[in-house]
Structures are given as C-alpha cells and as structure tokens.
C-alpha cells in the first residue's frame with residue numbers, strides 16, 4: 001500500500017479510536033455506533049457505480065428505524081420479506097409504490113396486508129404462490145425469481161429459492177392467466193458476492209427469458225438484480241469493490257436489454273454494513289490451549305450473530321498496541337458455542353480493554369437474541 005494511503009488510513013482509524021475513547025467514558029459497552037454519513041455515502045456510491053439501477057434497501061440487513069428514515073429521505077425503495085417489515089417501513093413514511101415484497105414465500109395474511117396497503121410489486125418462484133397472490137393481491141405485478149449461480153458468495157441463497165430458468169415461461173404465462181401482471185425477472189447471486197461472473201451469468205439467463213417472453217407476447221420490463229454487493233471486512237484483503245463489478249454488469253445490461261427495461265436491486269449489506277462499528281470490552285481473561293483467551297461482553301448470541309447466520313469473519317481491532325499473540329475471543333454467555341474467534345492475533349489485553357470491529361452494521365444487531373443468559377445486545381448510538 002502506498003505510504004500516503006496508509007497514512008490516511010491510520011489517521012482515519014486514529015479519528016475513530018479517539019471517538020471510541022471519548023464515547024466509552026459516556027456510554028457503557030457493548031456499543032454499536034451507527035454512522036449516518038456512512039449510510040449516505042454507500043447510497044451515493046451505489047448511485048455512482050450503478051447509476052441505471054434503482055435500489056430497494058433490504059431491511060433485513062438492519063431494520064433500525066433511523067436507517068429506514070435516512071433512506072426514505074434519500075428516496076430509495078425498500079425490500080421487505082414479511083408483513084411486519086412492510087408495516088415498519090410504511091409506518092415510517094415509505095411510499096407503497098417504493099416497496100417490493102421480495103420473499104418468494106408469503107403468508108396469506110401478509111399478502112392481504114400488502115393488498116390493503118397498495119404494495120403491488122412482489123417476487124415468486126413457484127406455481128402455488130401464484131394462486132395465493134392472485135387470491136389475496138389480485139392484479140399484482142410479479143417478478144419471477146430464478147435460481148442462479150452463487151459461486152464464491154459468502155452466503156448461498158439459491159439453495160432455498162429460485163425457479164429453474166427452464167420453467168420461467170410456463171410460470172410467467174401462468175401468472176398472466178391468473179390475472180396477475182408478469183413484470184419481469186429477479187435473482188440473487190448470494191450475499192457478499194465477490195465473483196462478478198455470478199451477476200453476468202444471471203444477466204445472460206434473464207436476457208434469454210426476456211427474449212423468449214417477448215416472442216409469446218409477454219413484455220417484461222423489470223429486471224431485479226437482487227443484492228450481494230460486497231463490502232470490505234478486512235483492511236488488507238484484496239477487496240473486490242462495487243466499482244470493480246459495476247462496469248461489467250452495466251455493460252452486459254446495455255447489451256442484453258432494451259431501453260425500456262427498468263433495472264432495480266435489493267442491496268442490504270452494501271447499504272448498512274459500513275455504517276456500523278461495534279465496541280466491546282474484555283470482561284475476563286485466562287490462558288487456555290496455549291493462547292490468550294479473552295471473554296468479551298458481546299458474543300455470537302448478540303451482535304456477533306453474523307458469525308453464525310451470515311458466515312461472516314471480522315477484523316478485530318484494539319486500542320492497545322504492542323507485540324501480538326495468538327488469542328481466542330469468546331462471548332459472555334455460559335455456552336462454549338459462544339466463541340467469536342479461535343485464532344486471532346492480538347496484543348496483550350486486560351480486563352476493561354477495548355476490542356472493536358468496523359463494517360459490522362449488517363446482519364449483526366438484526367439477528368441478535370434480545371436477552372440470552374441475561375446479556376443484552378449492544379446499545380445502538382446514531383451519530
């Protein structure tokens with residue numbers, strides 16, 4: 001890394017570490033700092049690199065009301081997976097025409113709720129769902145979610161969702177015959193996707209479906225490229241950025257689709273991840289299995305739940321400097337499963353010292369258990 005960028009990075013971390021020292025004097029840990037400016041910056045980056053794609057923020061990544069309000073102000077749409085998520089964004093002021101119900105399996109009650117609230121765009125991947133949608137949301141615009149490669153993505157999403165592409169025409173036709181509006185195709189290449197080929201292949205398949213549909217008189221006009229846009233979790237990991245994957249994606253879009261196609265996406269991690277910094281403290285230490293062993297006041301049942309559900313690996317930072325030793329980080333609960341990392345290089349730490357993690361705003365507090373063993377997730381502080 002060039003000297004200059006390294007200096008810049010150290011200064012940035014220095015600023016953050018100064019903040020952390022200040023904040024922990026006032027607030028208890030664990031503390032989740034959510035940075036509104038970072039939300040705005042991620043949104044701006046998305047608009048810059050995928051200028052032709054309208055984003056619907058997937059709120060499952062982090063449904064905090066302040067995040068939703070921030071994105072409402074920025075004019076984004078919202079991807080919701082349940083009636084409760086839908087109610088949440090609508091209550092906060094999102095417009096129904098900017099909400100997509102993007103769970104391919106929806107309960108009848110939730111569909112009726114969508115209909116009542118004029119949420120009219122949704123995904124599906126099977127025939128039975130179409131009957132349900134036709135009954136509870138007559139006339140809805142439906143996008144067929146297809147199964148696509150998730151190679152190299154951290155979280156595999158095609159195991160559970162997506163119709164086989166060769167069923168596409170049959171299913172879109174069926175939608176029409178039930179009085180629905182077959183509007184287009186949706187896919188998800190897997191979360192934290194660093195392999196642009198997944199997007200490109202999915203675009204090829206979608207392009208063929210659009211063409212085939214046209215030949216039988218179905219004019220599809222929405223392509224939903226889902227989420228998966230990657231963020232940086234480690235300072236020095238040869239990160240694949242949105243900038244890297246956006247160019248080839250846009251090029252292929254131009255080649256395969258006509259001018260009337262509306263491109264949309266459902267970024268979750270990309271919008272919320274970089275905004276979150278988790279600050280924890282060492283509450284106990286010992287020496288086990290030939291290494292330092294630190295117990296933190298947050299663990300996999302709470303804000304590190306992404307280790308389990310998101311298959312995420314984080315970079316653990318400390319305010320202490322000095323020689324690093326192989327260490328293990330564990331959470332506070334009475335469960336051996338509550339182990340955060342078995343092998344991490346850390347300077348010698350003591351009770352009260354800080355361990356913090358950047359870029360942990362997505363799939364962290366969102367999937368935390370409220371009170372296991374009496375340990376609450378981090379307090380969330382918006383700045």
Ligand SMILES: *Cc1c(COP(=O)(O)O)cnc(C)c1O
Nearest residue numbers: 058191192227228266267268269
């Ligand atoms: C989880 C999910 C998203 C968000 O994915 P990211 O990888 O966080 O961008 C988008 N769409 C659907 C249908 C999802 O299930």
